[in-house]
Structure formats: structure tokens, C-alpha cells
Amino acid sequence: MERTRWYKNAVFYQIWPRSFKDGNGDGMGDLYGVLEKLDYIKSLGADGIWFSPLYPSPGVDCGYDISDYMDIAEEYGGMEAFCKVLDEAHARGMKVIMDLVVNHTSDAHPWFQMSRQRIEPYTDYYIWRPAGKNGKEPNNWDSMFEGKAWAWDEVRQEYYLHLFAVRQPDLNMDNPLVREEVKKILKFWLDLGVDGFREDVITFISKKEGLPDDHLMPASKGIRFYNHGPHIHEYLQEFRRDVFSKYDCMTLAEAPLVSPKRALEYIAWDTPDLPEGSDIDMMIQFQCMCADCLFTDFMPMPFSLRRMKKAYSSWQTKLYGKAWNMLYLENHDHPRIISRYGSEAFRKESGKMLAAMYLFQQGTPFIYQGQEIGMTNWYPTEVSQYEDIQTLNQHADWPEAKRLQLYHRASRDSARTPVQWSAERYAGFSEQEPWFHVNENYKEINVVEEEADPDSILQFYRKAIRLRKKLKVVADGTFREYDRASSKLYVYERKNKDQRLLVVCSFAEKEVCWKAPAWYDLKKGRLLLSNYGGMRLDKQGALLRPYETAVLLFQAD
Numbered sequence: 001m002e003r004t005r006w007y008k009n010a011v012f013y014q015i016w017p018r019s020f021k022d023g024n025g026d027g028m029g030d031l032y033g034v035l036e037k038l039d040y041i042k043s044l045g046a047d048g049i050w051f052s053p054l055y056p057s058p059g060v061d062c063g064y065d066i067s068d069y070m071d072i073a074e075e076y077g078g079m080e081a082f083c084k085v086l087d088e089a090h091a092r093g094m095k096v097i098m099d100l101v102v103n104h105t106s107d108a109h110p111w112f113q114m115s116r117q118r119i120e121p122y123t124d125y126y127i128w129r130p131a132g133k134n135g136k137e138p139n140n141w142d143s144m145f146e147g148k149a150w151a152w153d154e155v156r157q158e159y160y161l162h163l164f165a166v167r168q169p170d171l172n173m174d175n176p177l178v179r180e181e182v183k184k185i186l187k188f189w190l191d192l193g194v195d196g197f198r199e200d201v202i203t204f205i206s207k208k209e210g211l212p213d214d215h216l217m218p219a220s221k222g223i224r225f226y227n228h229g230p231h232i233h234e235y236l237q238e239f240r241r242d243v244f245s246k247y248d249c250m251t252l253a254e255a256p257l258v259s260p261k262r263a264l265e266y267i268a269w270d271t272p273d274l275p276e277g278s279d280i281d282m283m284i285q286f287q288c289m290c291a292d293c294l295f296t297d298f299m300p301m302p303f304s305l306r307r308m309k310k311a312y313s314s315w316q317t318k319l320y321g322k323a324w325n326m327l328y329l330e331n332h333d334h335p336r337i338i339s340r341y342g343s344e345a346f347r348k349e350s351g352k353m354l355a356a357m358y359l360f361q362q363g364t365p366f367i368y369q370g371q372e373i374g375m376t377n378w379y380p381t382e383v384s385q386y387e388d389i390q391t392l393n394q395h396a397d398w399p400e401a402k403r404l405q406l407y408h409r410a411s412r413d414s415a416r417t418p419v420q421w422s423a424e425r426y427a428g429f430s431e432q433e434p435w436f437h438v439n440e441n442y443k444e445i446n447v448v449e450e451e452a453d454p455d456s457i458l459q460f461y462r463k464a465i466r467l468r469k470k471l472k473v474v475a476d477g478t479f480r481e482y483d484r485a486s487s488k489l490y491v492y493e494r495k496n497k498d499q500r501l502l503v504v505c506s507f508a509e510k511e512v513c514w515k516a517p518a519w520y521d522l523k524k525g526r527l528l529l530s531n532y533g534g535m536r537l538d539k540q541g542a543l544l545r546p547y548e549t550a551v552l553l554f555q556a557d
């Protein structure tokens with residue numbers, strides 16, 4: 001089937017189901033809640049929804065530990081509620097993509113239960129090894145979440161590999177039977193009508209033969225032996241050939257540690273080395289999330305605008321004409337963006353500026369639940385209030401106060417508090433006490449409030465999305481950056497043969513002046529979007545107030 005690449009014109013909304021909206025009053029988000037809010041999602045201008053995992057799961061990693069790939073968890077409403085959501089989303093012209101998590105399963109998955117007992121054909125579904133020297137782990141790889149990457153299994157009397165939690169054993173993708181299972185899962189959902197997949201840490205699925213010790217990396221040992229591993233393209237090509245090529249669907253790969261150059265090996269449209277065409281359609285890269293940390297949020301550094309600009313801009317220029325970007329500021333794995341790259345003191349201004357900063361770049365934007373109303377980080381008073389397995393294992397030996405300080409800054413639980421729908425009890429998320437804490441600021445920051453305020457972050461998102469859809473230059477224009485060395489301003493221009501679109505963003509808390517190049521007559525621009533209701537220009541250029549943003553349209557010369 002032809003790949004129409006419909007996603008190029010789409011804006012996606014990500015739902016992390018536990019905390020989106022509780023529809024049946026048990027304190028847990030669910031698909032009944034999603035049904036209630038489909039019109040709201042549509043009203044943002046969204047054309048698609050990405051669901052974080054909805055499958056049955058013990059919940060060790062909030063659903064990223066799956067025990068049944070072909071069902072929907074009862075607590076979310078089961079298959080019936082899902083089919084209803086799928087129909088209703090389609091009826092509103094919205095696509096639906098699922099999260100595909102096949103680097104690992106839950107240890108509760110029947111495959112693992114049978115594998116540990118060596119019941120055929122499941123014996124080699126996972127990565128089992130006998131103990132190394134002196135009963136030690138088979139190699140020195142680290143787990144992302146819990147100590148070393150190996151756990152001893154009493155039943156099988158062998159170690160199994162887990163790159164994430166102990167209860168998330170890695171599948172053995174080198175086993176053709178496992179790849180057949182993956183294809184079955186893909187077909188199952190595509191035949192049901194879903195429109196594609198976000199593929200969880202998919203670049204990790206092929207591990208280097210022999211699983212060698214890693215003597216180079218100080219942390220995340222082993223990652224260079226399984227990220228972009230030896231058979232990765234072969235396996236992705238197989239999935240494409242046997243499944244995806246038969247549907248007009250979209251695939252989005254989560255890819256830690258990927259540069260634009262490496263990404264093109266997977267997503268470039270014109271890929272002579274890949275017989276089935278590009279492996280996947282788009283990539284979730286992490287570089288744009290590393291302007292205030294090193295590799296992970298738990299290794300914080302001061303925010304550097306130049307690092308941020310370099311990340312966004314290089315993906316814009318290096319993919320231009322060759323592949324398509326996925327654009328994002330938030331998801332369920334990172335703290336809230338205003339608290340990171342913006343300012344809580346200038347929440348409204350910086351929330352809007354950040355929206356404009358990414359929404360006018362080329363690519364398919366994703367908005368994470370709550371981002372559109374400018375939700376901010378959560379500041380609990382005790383470590384025990386955190387829920388996330390990744391967070392709780394970070395520096396568990398540190399004193400409480402020090403841990404809290406780091407977690408406030410870095411924990412993805414900040415993005416997992418219930419969506420703030422109103423100023424009512426439990427933020428209108430549920431009538432019951434929710435499964436997780438509500439951010440205390442819900443009385444000021446909530447959807448009802450922002451619907452009523454014409455000047456809210458929510459309304460700004462709607463406006464910006466309407467504009468990006470209207471302006472062809474956002475879809476096809478080239479990308480050029482001004483004042484790259486500035487540590488206060490991010491200014492870029494999109495240009496096609498008819499139009500020039502200028503996007504000016506200040507990341508400063510004080511007033512700054514942007515001196516436009518001499519030939520750039522700002523007065524000739526039509527101001528399409530502003531977070532201050534107008535721009536201040538003088539002979540010098542544009543005088544920008546704290547976190548000011550302006551989007552200006554010029555006719556091409």
C-alpha cells in the first residue's frame with residue numbers, strides 16, 4: 001500500500017491514561033474519561049492521539065511492563081471501551097496510535113512464565129545466561145532503572161537480562177519466533193483500525209553477539225552494545241515488509257542517544273540501503289531534552305539556551321528535504337517544560353513562548369496532556385510521595401532533603417500528576433481520591449479557568465495550531481537561524497517562494513533588544529501571534545519583554 005505520509009499534516013496529543021481523566025469514579029484515569037474529553041482534544045486542533053500503554057500490566061513501570069499485548073486493561077474499560085474511543089476518534093477525523101513496547105515484557109507475561117520453566121517454544125524468548133565467574137552476573141551492563149542489568153531466576157537457575165526494571169525482562173529479538181509474535185501484535189491492532197505505533201526504545205532491540213563487557217562507559221554500561229545494535233535495520237525492515245507495508249500507517253521510534261545523522265539511517269525517505277524504504281517514519285530524539293542535563297534528567301546542569309537551540313535547529317536543517325521531524329517539549333518521561341526551559345514566575349509568558357518556539361518548526365508536533373494549559377512541576381515534601389520506579393532508584397542512599405531537591409528538578413512524576421480540569425476537588429480529575437497526588441496549584445492552573453480566559457496558554461495553543469495549519473511555509477519552508485550565539489534569544493525564519501515567517505523568542509527574564517539584520521524591515525511584517533498583544537519596535541530593533549514571543553509574516557522578496 002502507498003505510504004501517503006498523512007502524519008505530515010497532523011498535530012498529535014499524547015495521553016498517559018492513568019492521569020488523564022477518570023470516567024468511572026475509581027480514582028484512576030480510563031477510556032471513559034477519554035471519551036468525555038475527545039471534543040476537548042479535537043478543539044485544540046489535534047488530528048491524532050498517541051496512547052501510552054493501555055494493555056494489561058502489573059504496573060511496575062506504569063504500563064510499560066505488559067502482560068498481554070492483545071487486550072486492553074480492565075481498569076481502562078477493556079476492549080469495548082477502546083473500540084468505542086477508536087470509533088469516536090475516527091468519527092472526529094483523529095487518528096489513534098498505540099504504544100508498542102517490545103524491547104521487554106512484564107515478568108508476568110505468560111511467555112516469561114513459560115520461558116523460565118523451559119517450556120517450548122518459549123525457552124529462548126528471553127535473554128538467559130548461566131552465572132558468570134563466582135556466580136556473578138554474565139556481564140557488567142547497567143540497568144536503566146535498577147542496579148545491574150541481570151536478575152537471577154530461581155526457577156530456571158539462570159540470569160536474565162533486563163535493561164529496565166527487574167520485572168521487565170528483555171525479549172530475545174534474535175529469535176525468529178519472537179519477531180513473529182511482534183508481527184502478530186502489530187497486525188492485530190492495525191486490523192482493528194489503529195493508525196500506527198510509537199515504538200518504545202526500539203533502537204535497543206538488537207544486542208551485540210556475545211554480550212561483551214563494557215569497559216568504556218562510566219554509567220549506562222552496555223548501551224553502546226545494544227543501542228543501534230547489529231541487526232536493528234534488518235528487524236525493522238522485516239516488520240515493514242511483512243506488516244507495515246500493507247497498511248497506510250505511521251511509525252514513530254523512541255531513540256535515546258541519536259544524532260540527526262544516525263536518525264537518517266532509519267528515517268530518510270530515499271534510502272538505497274533499505275529495500276523496503278525507510279525503517280520508520282519519525283524519531284523521538286532526546287537532544288532537545290538535554291539543554292539542562294547530561295543524557296538523563298537525573299544529571300542536571302544549568303539550562304543552556306545555546307544547547308537547546310543547537311538541538312532543535314540541527315534537526316531542522318539536517319532533516320530538511322530528507323526526512324520528517326517529530327517535535328515535542330514534553331512527554332511522560334520528563335518533568336514539565338515551563339519548570340525547565342521557561343520560568344514558573346513567568347508561567348503564562350514562557351508557556352506561550354515555548355509553544356511558539358516549537359510549533360512553527362517543520363515536523364509533526366506532539367502535545368503532552370496538561371502541557372497545553374501550562375502545568376508545572378510538582379514539589380512534594382517527602383520522597384515517599386513519589387511513585388515512579390526510575391525516580392525512586394536514583395541515589396536512594398542520599399539524605400532525604402538532597403534526594404527531594406533532585407527529584408523536584410528531574411522526576412518524570414512531575415508530568416504524571418492528574419490533569420487539572422477544574423478548581424473543584426481533585427482538580428476535577430475524579431470524584432474519588434485519585435491514584436496519585438494532584439499538584440497543589442490546580443486552583444489557579446486548570447482547563448475551566450483557561451477556557452474562560454481569552455488570554456490563556458490554552459487559547460494560545462489553539463491559535464498557534466490554527467496558524468501552523470494555515471501557513472504553507474510552516475510545512476514546507478526552509479529553516480534559518482539568526483543570532484545563534486545569543487544566550488537569550490532564539491530567532492528563526494521559515495521561508496518558501498511566497499512567504500517568510502519570522503519567529504522571535506526571548507528566554508530572558510529581563511528586557512532584551514533583538515537587532516534585526518539591516519535588510520530586515522520588521523515594520524513590514526504582519527504580526528500573527530504575540531504573547532504581549534503587540535510588539536515594541538524602535539530604531540534599534542525589537543524590544544522584547546520577559547519571555548516575549550512574536551510570529552511575523554512577510555511576503556517573500
Ligand code: GLC
Nearest residue numbers: 061064101164200201332333
Ligand atoms: C520508554 C518509556 C518509558 C519506560 C521505558 C521502559 O523510555 O517512554 O516510560 O519507562 O521506555 O519501557
Ligand code: CA
Nearest residue numbers: 024026028030
Ligand atoms: Ca477509572
